[in-house]
Every structure is written in C-alpha cells, then in structure tokens.
Amino acid sequence: xxxxxxxxxxxxxxxxxxxxxxxxxxxxxxxxxxxxxxxxxxxxxxxxxxxxxxxxxxxxxxxxxxxxxxxxxxxxxxxxxxxxxxxxxxxxxxxxxxxxxxxxxxxxxxxxxxxxxxxxxxxxxxxxxxxxxxxxxxxxxxxxxxxxxxxxxxxxxxxxxxxxxxxxxxxxxxxxxxxxxxxxxxxxxxxxxxxxxxxxxxxxxxxxxxxxxxxxxxxxxxxxxxxxxxxxxxxxxxxxxxxxxxxxxxxxxxxxxxxxxxxxxxxxxxxxxxxxxxxxxxxxxxxxxxxxxxxxxxxxxxxxxxxxxxxxxxxxxxxxxxxxxx
Numbered sequence: 001x002x003x004x005x006x007x008x009x010x011x012x013x014x015x016x017x018x019x020x021x022x023x024x025x026x027x028x029x030x031x032x033x034x035x036x037x038x039x040x041x042x043x044x045x046x047x048x049x050x051x052x053x054x055x056x057x058x059x060x061x062x063x064x065x066x067x068x069x070x071x072x073x074x075x076x077x078x079x080x081x082x083x084x085x086x087x088x089x090x091x092x093x094x095x096x097x098x099x100x101x102x103x104x105x106x107x108x109x110x111x112x113x114x115x116x117x118x119x120x121x122x123x124x125x126x127x128x129x130x131x132x133x134x135x136x137x138x139x140x141x142x143x144x145x146x147x148x149x150x151x152x153x154x155x156x157x158x159x160x161x162x163x164x165x166x167x168x169x170x171x172x173x174x175x176x177x178x179x180x181x182x183x184x185x186x187x188x189x190x191x192x193x194x195x196x197x198x199x200x201x202x203x204x205x206x207x208x209x210x211x212x213x214x215x216x217x218x219x220x221x222x223x224x225x226x227x228x229x230x231x232x233x234x235x236x237x238x239x240x241x242x243x244x245x246x247x248x249x250x251x252x253x254x255x256x257x258x259x260x261x262x263x264x265x266x267x268x269x270x271x272x273x274x275x276x277x278x279x280x281x282x283x284x285x286x287x288x289x290x291x292x293x294x295x296x297x298x299x300x301x302x303x304x305x306x307x308x309x310x311x312x313x314x315x316x317x318x319x320x321x322x323x324x325x326x
Contacts, residue, residue: 028100030064031093033057034072038090042080102300114309115144121166124151125249125266126293126318130167134317142309164307165297167318172296180295182315183322187288188267190279192259201283204236211261212240217247224264226286236286253279264288268321293322 036046037057047057065072072086082090122130131149138145150163172179189207200206204226214222220242228234242261246252249265256263257278267287273279295314301307 033060114305116306118310119148184290213261213263214242214245216245
C-alpha cells in the first residue's frame with residue numbers, strides 16, 4: 001500500500017506541475033479572443049475587430065480551452081454559445097483583461113499633463129448638445145487628449161474594455177460600474193405653431209386627436225407618462241398610436257417643426273427651436289417625470305490620468321447643461 005500511495009502522490013504532483021505550467025503560458029491574446037467572440041456574437045465578427053483571421057481566433061480559443069481543461073464554447077455552423085463553464089469564467093476573464101489595461105494605462109499616464117486616447121459612449125439624445133460644448137472645452141483644457149466617441153443607447157458598450165466611460169440616461173443596474181448622478185431633464189410636448197389650437201390644450205387626453213410622432217425603432221404605439229407641473233402627485237398616461245416612429249429625438253424635433261405631428265421630446269433639445277419660434281410648447285401644464293442623467297464607468301477607471309481629466313470635463317459640461325434648462 002505504501003508503494004501505491006507514493007506512486008499516486010507522484011502522479012498527482014506531476015499533474016499539478018503540468019497545470020501550473022499551462023497557467024503560466026496562458027496568453028493575453030487568448031483571453032481577449034474569448035471575450036471578443038462573446039461580445040461580438042461570433043468568431044467572424046471578433047476576427048474583424050481584432051484584425052485577425054477566423055482560423056487564428058479559433059485556434060487561440062482552442063488553446064485557452066486546452067490550458068484551462070474545460071470547454072468554453074459550443075460551436076455550430078451558424079453561431080457560438082457559452083458553455084456552463086464558459087459563462088462562469090467569462091466575468092473573470094473580462095476582469096483580468098481590464099486589470100491588464102489599467103496596468104498599462106497607469107504606467108503610460110504618469111506624465112503631469114494628461115494625454116492619450118479617451119473612448120466615450122454617449123446616448124444619442126444627449127450626444128449632439130453635449131459634444132458641441134464638451135469637445136471645444138476639452139481641446140482648450142487638455143490639448144493632448146484624443147477623443148473617440150460612439151453614439152449608442154446600450155449599456156453593453158461598457159462591457160467592452162475599449163470604452164472608458166459613458167454618458168447615460170436612466171438607471172445603472174450593473175454593480176461593476178460606478179454611476180455619478182449629473183442631473184435630470186424632462187420631456188415636453190411640442191408641435192409646429194398653429195397645429196394644436198389653444199382651447200384644445202386644457203385637456204391632456206386631446207393629444208390622441210392629433211397626429212403624434214413616437215420615439216421608437218420597434219413600434220408605432222407608445223404610452224406617454226405625464227405629471228402635472230408643480231403637482232407631481234397628479235399623474236396621467238396617454239396611449240398613443242403614431243403614424244411615424246423613429247429612434248431619434250433630433251428627427252422628431254425636425255418633423256414636428258414641419259407640422260407632421262406632436263412630439264414628446266427632452267426640453268433641453270427643443271429649447272432652441274421654441275425660442276426661434278419653429279416650435280411651440282403645447283399642453284404646458286404637463287411634463288414627464290424627471291429622467292436621470294448619469295456618468296458611468298468601471299471601478300478603477302477614474303484613477304487613470306487621461307480618464308480622470310475627461311470625466312471632470314464631462315461632469316462640468318453635462319451638469320451645467322442640465323441646470324441651464326431646469
């Protein structure tokens with residue numbers, strides 16, 4: 001029995017030594033390939049983003065699976081899907097990738113003047129108004145910073161390590177993100193002058209008698225939620241059947257100005273057109289509940305000099321913009 005025990009122990013030590021050697025040879029590119037395939041939904045899309053061939057990406061994932069001793073992906077001719085082990089390990093892989101990126105950034109951001117590239121995701125509704133103020137201010141205060149900006153409504157962009165922070169509307173449910181509250185805005189009803197007679201605006205339900213423009217990329221129907229100005233406990237919801245739906249507030253404002261219907265849009269976006277007389281604020285006794293605007297970023301990102309500088313400018317610009325239209 002003693003000899004058998006010694007043999008088993010030697011075998012186990014050999015297995016452990018082999019595992020340690022495998023872990024020591026895991027490459028950053030293998031972890032990155034695994035993360036990118038899941039984020040972009042397939043090997044072909046990930047290969048395009050990485051600038052590699054499909055066979056190279058597939059080989060990197062196979063090597064990672066061999067080193068870890070588990071199958072990470074279920075492959076078919078049409079799609080790839082996470083295995084149970086893959087789903088369990090993916091958050092840890094992404095965390096490792098982010099730590100490596102932070103390590104590199106910490107070492108390159110040691111200069112007194114922040115420099116480098118900052119990647120920002122911006123909700124399109126806010127994007128145009130924010131960026132026309134943020135970009136000139138950033139150029140004045142931090143001329144060594146370069147900005148890459150992507151307009152998107154999704155929070156998923158922050159799961160991609162290539163983005164540094166996002167300006168978002170709504171709530172943040174991801175516990176891995178820091179969310180700074182910058183302010184709020186409200187949506188109001190606007191139309192071209194003369195479209196809605198003054199005597200119709202005493203009754204909110206009268207909206208349904210006019211053509212309406214809905215913010216949506218999926219449906220021509222919407223429920224518009226209102227609270228009475230100065231009386232937030234007075235709520236009303238109007239079901240809307242629209243003849244035009246588009247997921248762009250800028251387009252809705254433009255179409256409303258052409259007299260195509262009533263639009264329900266953020267007040268700060270319509271303020272200029274209202275001042276110029278191209279739009280009128282109709283049913284002024286009603287507005288939407290307050291909508292939060294957030295600055296969201298991964299834990300630790302604010303410790304990087306270039307990101308910290310850009311975050312500071314974004315906080316100042318967005319907060320001032322929202323206060324201006326209260």
